[in-house]
Amino acid sequence: MLSKEEVKHIADLSRLKLSEKEIELMQKDLSAVLDYFNLLKKIDTSKIKLETEKFVSTVNISHNFEDFDGLLGTRKDEAIHQSREVVEKLIQAFPDKKDDYIKVKAIL
Amino acid sequence: MTYKVTIGLEIHAELKTNSKMFCSCKNDPDEKRPNYNICPICMAHPGTLPVANEAAIRKVIKTGLALNCEIARESKFDRKNYFYPDLPKGYQISQYDQPLCEKGFLQISDRMIGITRIHLEEDTGRLMHSAQEGRASSSADGRPDGESFSLVDYNRAGIPLMELVTEPDITSGKEAREFAQELQIILRYLDVSSADMEKGQMRVEVNISVSKTKKLGTKVEIKNLNSFRVVEKAVDFEIQRQTKLLDAGEKVVQETRGWHDKKEITFLQREKESAHDYRYFPEPDLPTLHLKEDYIIKIKSHMQELPDQKRERFEKEFGLDKDSIEFFVTNKDLSEYYEKVVSEFEEWTSEQEKAGAHVKASKLVANYLISDIKGLLVGKEFIETEFKITAENFAEFIKMIYKNEISSKVAKMVLVEMFNTGGDPSEIVLQNNWGQIKDVGELEKILKEVIEKNSKAVLEYKSGKKNALQFLVGQVMAKSRGTANPEKVSELFIKLLK
Numbered sequence A: 001m002l003s004k005e006e007v008k009h010i011a012d013l014s015r016l017k018l019s020e021k022e023i024e025l026m027q028k029d030l031s032a033v034l035d036y037f038n039l040l041k042k043i044d045t046s047k048i049k050l051e052t053e054k055f056v057s058t059v060n061i062s063h064n065f066e067d068f069d070g071l072l073g074t075r076k077d078e079a080i081h082q083s084r085e086v087v088e089k090l091i092q093a094f095p096d097k098k099d100d101y102i103k104v105k106a107i108l
Numbered sequence B: 001m002t003y004k005v006t007i008g009l010e011i012h013a014e015l016k017t018n019s020k021m022f023c024s025c026k027n028d029p030d031e032k033r034p035n036y037n038i039c040p041i042c043m044a045h046p047g048t049l050p051v052a053n054e055a056a057i058r059k060v061i062k063t064g065l066a067l068n069c070e071i072a073r074e075s076k077f078d079r080k081n082y083f084y085p086d087l088p089k090g091y092q093i094s095q096y097d098q099p100l101c102e103k104g105f106l107q108i109s110d111r112m113i114g115i116t117r118i119h120l121e122e123d124t125g126r127l128m129h130s131a132q133e134g135r136a137s138s139s140a141d142g143r144p145d146g147e148s149f150s151l152v153d154y155n156r157a158g159i160p161l162m163e164l165v166t167e168p169d170i171t172s173g174k175e176a177r178e179f180a181q182e183l184q185i186i187l188r189y190l191d192v193s194s195a196d197m198e199k200g201q202m203r204v205e206v207n208i209s210v211s212k213t214k215k216l217g218t219k220v221e222i223k224n225l226n227s228f229r230v231v232e233k234a235v236d237f238e239i240q241r242q243t244k245l246l247d248a249g250e251k252v253v254q255e256t257r258g259w260h261d262k263k264e265i266t267f268l269q270r271e272k273e274s275a276h277d278y279r280y281f282p283e284p285d286l287p288t289l290h291l292k293e294d295y296i297i298k299i300k301s302h303m304q305e306l307p308d309q310k311r312e313r314f315e316k317e318f319g320l321d322k323d324s325i326e327f328f329v330t331n332k333d334l335s336e337y338y339e340k341v342v343s344e345f346e347e348w349t350s351e352q353e354k355a356g357a358h359v360k361a362s363k364l365v366a367n368y369l370i371s372d373i374k375g376l377l378v379g380k381e382f383i384e385t386e387f388k389i390t391a392e393n394f395a396e397f398i399k400m401i402y403k404n405e406i407s408s409k410v411a412k413m414v415l416v417e418m419f420n421t422g423g424d425p426s427e428i429v430l431q432n433n434w435g436q437i438k439d440v441g442e443l444e445k446i447l448k449e450v451i452e453k454n455s456k457a458v459l460e461y462k463s464g465k466k467n468a469l470q471f472l473v474g475q476v477m478a479k480s481r482g483t484a485n486p487e488k489v490s491e492l493f494i495k496l497l498k
Ligand SMILES: [Zn+2]
Pocket: B020, B023, B024, B025, B037, B038, B039, B040, B041, B042, B043, B158
């Protein structure tokens, strides 16, 4: 089982504030998750490789460039102009903003 | 007692590409409008898929080849996890255990500096802090008390960023600076990065330890070094600081320090919390890269000339001295112009004088570009498209000096005129009547006038003072506004004053 300190550390890294009770709960929950992964880790995957070609065809990435072909799964270096509408929606989605900046709690 | 100093560098460089690393947003380091070049991918919205930019990968491999690295046949991206507002995703896509390039080296003044690895990652956003730490309640910037916050601009988030790590082979501030400077030239020659340190396109971090024994001392990191000069100064300061601590029997603490520009000292910096617990894992959204031999060969065959190759070639082809060569190596555009002028000059020379003329012209062109043109540019960068003197006109100008059609004094006036107007040198000479006086009678007339007015100098000359002749020649040159040939004038004086 995970120690209290380990859970606190993970919570810190995830910027989560946990109460004593939640820490105890997480000790059990997280441990169960990790146990499950340890079970998965026992499977011998040394002979299995993620095939780039399959990956590429699944996610449908184009990879035929006129000038520089031969690197599967990458895109040609072309800048595409973002529509202002999309950019504005992204800015609208900021939890807090000042002009077009995202505003956050003071850091460092 | 002497100490062993061990220094390694970590250098980041923003790559010069059209688009960002994993999305098609424009890579524009000069964009002033905040959050202008952003999209759902680089803003980490759910359901988006990153796709790697091939040109960025190619540029890192090109750099690796230039630095004698082994290029990976299989390379992948990993997630480096940490929370910080400059990072939209909560992780940075980077490379952990399979970087694109490994085990290279770069030679700087007779020393080999090993290169551990070069990998590819994405840059973070830019943070602006509204209030200084420790005086959050002050209103220096006119903000109401207590309203202390930071602003984030994500235009830079997702720009391809190369990270190069050296072996701990460096032993002084000077070496650290030289390494960084040479790397900058290489990145510019390969068109990989603009590598401007002031603009943050190239960032140098130093790991340094000082030890009494052969064993490594405690590692101290120095960050935020924004010029080559500062890299050298910070390293030398840190060597002294750590040496003093050890001399006093104290211990060096492992920490991250920054550079204080005004005080010229390093100081303890507060670090991002638990910065070293990154929990790397393979990026599941990006396929493994298989870098086949023909792909790498193709990159090799597209390689530009490297600074060291240029040094060698400039010595062989133009016979220039070390300082002139270094000037041209660090001023790439001007060196290309130089080569054009020298080759244009060849057009003016006949077959039989070619070899001798080439040697002389190579030096003449170099001298005029390094001293006069550099002076006329007054610190401004040479940009050929904005430069008014065409290579052809410059070559004709050099020919006029070479063939003694104008004196060096007139040459300077002609050059200023060419620089300002872009005019043809022979036209300028003609219009201003600056051609050399060919008529001996006219020249004698001026000489006689000078002799009459300077009887004292004439007497001195006759009594054997050589300097007096120089003075008289100078007077003629002034009177003729530089259009007399000084050698001819001096010959004539000797004849007249016999
Ligand atoms: Zn984007």
